[in-house]
Amino acid sequence: MPAIPLPPYAPDVASADAAVSGVARNVLPRADGYGPVLSPVPITLPLPEDCRGAVAFVSPAFGTWVYIAGTRTGLYRYNNSTTGWDSIGNPLRGYSMPDGDSWQFALYGSKLIAVHLGAPPQVLEVDGVQPFRDLGGGPPRARAVGIVGEFLVLAGLSGQPNAIRWSDLGNPEFWQPGLYPEHTADIQIFPEGGAVTGFSGGEFGIVFQERSIRRLTFNPGSRQVFDTSLVEDNRGAVAPWAICKVGARTFFLDRDGFYLFTGGISSPIGAERVNRAFLAAVDPRRLGQTIAVRDVYGPRVIFGYRTAAADPDRKALLDAGLVYDWQLDRWSALSLSVTAGLATATPPVSLDALPGTLESQVLSFDDSSYLGGIPALGFITSDNRLSLLTGPPLEATVETADAMLARPNRSFARSVRLDSDAEDWRAQVGGRESLARNVAVGWRPETAPTVERRAPCRSSARYHRVRVRIPAGTSWSYATAVEVDATAEGMR
Template sequence: MMIPFPNFEPDKSPFEGSSSANVVNAQPVANGWGPMAGLTIVSSALPGECRGGVYVRTAAGNYVVIAGTATRLYKLNTTDYTWTDISGPSAPYNVPLQDAWTFTRFGDKLVAHNISDAIQVYDIEAAGNFSDLGGSPPKAKYSWVAGDFLVLGYLEGTNGQKTVRWCGVNDITFWTIKERGADFQELPEGDEVMGGFAEQGGFTVVQRAAMQFFPFAPASGFTFTRTVLNPKQGTLAPRSIVSIGPGRFFYLSEDGFFGGVDRQPIGAERVDRWFLEQIDQTYLGDVQGSADPFEKIVWWKYRALNGNFYRIGYDWQLDRWCTTDIAVGEMMALATPGITWDGLDLLYPDIASVSEAFDSRVFSGGRPTFATFTTDNKLAYFSGPDLEATIDTAEIEISQDTRTFVSSARVITDAPISGFTLADGVMAYHGDSVTWSTANSANRAGLVPFRSDGRLHRFRLVIAEGTVWSIASAVNAHGVGSGEQ
């Protein structure tokens, strides 16, 4: 009987065959599961926990990686992969515990800010250090660019948390209200601003309990007007909002994961209940989302009950979920710095110790690659050797009338037979606890031997770390009826 490795959807029944409650360190592919890359560390440690990061490209085509801690801003030195302090005169900064740096590019300037400190600006072409942004802009949690305007959301001061404000046309140092297009809007409904992003013809604001669109409308006498898109629902986790293109964004609400202004459920009866059981509810509002530009997966980092930070991912092209057990820190999409042959000496003691493939994206500067900071504050890209993958089937009745004795099984995968094991978990009835066989390797013919008997069978494939493979799609189980029960 051919038993597929199904989607990771732990909220569904384990008996209906099309879902698995246990897939770890594997990514969705069209007809099954593929490998998930591990980490490649590419820097020395930041002096503190990363609280936000970004990359920018100069006119000359060079890529600059910048990261912030609670007190300083740093640039990655791609000569020796250390961090150079480029903080402005306002440093040391004081990023609040529940806040992070927001980075927004406007032309050849990079704006960096949080709710506690003066807005910082960095000249991408001239380099140097950050400085305080001129024009006396308000402190703010969030920012984005809408056409020729820098928009700030969740401002300091009375009712600032419900306010958006934008600069003068094409001038981020001009903030005089009612002049040159600069203005503000206090939102009377929807509670505090949780974030925003540019859309064609304006920008969208996501609040705790509403979503609104601000179209560019100078003919009206105002720079932007306002339209309520969703009057009742928003997000409780501001950093969970991830925009992937016009009209397409995803976010976490109190009852699960959704997409768009109409709250299309992407996690309902699939992963929502599982996720809410895994996360420490105290930190539900701190969930951070980021899109992997190479794999087309939105990842959300969350704090589990054991205190570690893990990820759950949504593949927006395949409409499928995945998860991993690797602990991570701050996540972001970064261009790779480009590691030279001389630079290898700084990261690896010798050539034999280089675990990264030499055609890896991490060695070719400028490739968009998903990144994180490790628990010891080092920058790492998800481009290393593939992680150990665990993939379970559903709990299957091979025969509808009898128990089944399974003598062997063949895994439909391109992983080498020396690179994986397969175990058979059996149950005497629906709801019975699982009794696992020994995890066996395949013989020279590709068959994994078993002597397992039960009414239901659940197969567990484990592919070793570093194994080269691209797909695992099914288990072909060989069994015979062993008596009615």
């Protein structure tokens, strides 16, 4: 019997004969199948309450990684010596975060800017010892922040939702508009397109509205300072924290699904694959809380979202995820409860934090692993700890599509073999007589492989599918196909 490839994940589409799969959980897409997702390993003590946004960056002065996290009432900095979180919030101001809001951060030189709608923009001198303070110049409260050239840009403004504001050139603490040419701080109001819902910076800015996408380009010597051009109409972003820029690519979430923007017309990346399944599962009241995080290990972006079944007492909890590989143009699903995500690197190891005695350490103290800086994907998990995805693989589950193993006859399946280097795996075979929606798949008991590396089964049906489960902690790097040992039966 020919091997049945483990197909691309596309739960929106009915499948037969190995076209697509409706289940690919805790795996990463590969050109030949799937690979493992590593489990989160906590590296910090818990934050005092649910995280509402986090960021990681390299200190401009010291070259070490800095982790900042925000909650509903405070801002915190990771302390490498204690593995705890030091409070660095503004001692002169309380942070009254609206429900459903979150901190957003932008690094402007050595200044870290933090915004949400419940407080004026905050600034931290990242290489200093002072806590956050109000950003000077009287900037408005905003939901989103970004940097275009030497301008600090605020979007999603309190009181002016359809406008953006930018600082003076080279001075993020000067905001008084109308003083051109001495100063370039100003405001741009968009009469059409709805409220500004997100912003992405860089060499030029991308302004996302409810129903429009605009390009913001610096025009030196112009009274308008920036040229704003309408790039796309009737398309916008619904979640400010699900806007993820990777090089020339910007990923975002609109009300009908996921898109990729590269400067021209945005391209749908989830249509007829994951959009319907996502919109059926996500809590519609918390759609705007969806986040996007770049995967430092490969050409992927991870979207975390809150389902309707999430804990109602944990309003910041995101209990499901989707992985998109833009090189392969393939998806997979992720079961991981988090409150924030960040592309980061491993921190340096403090001698005080080493287990055991100094004499018992295996590695030399000049080993490079103690210095940290190894790229890692980080999440604030449901226990409010910063965790890096560096542990053993999570439990993985993949299903094939329905297949007629002896077309046009029925077939009897006896065993299954998995093409994989997994040390351990389990298989479950299901069968049904029709592809009609009201005909359920009848699953046989899950079995482990024998010494011949075949998992026995006994299933007689017209259509068969195989569910493969690789237990948590199992060492593996690829799974590409399943081979079913089956014989033809009659037409009925």
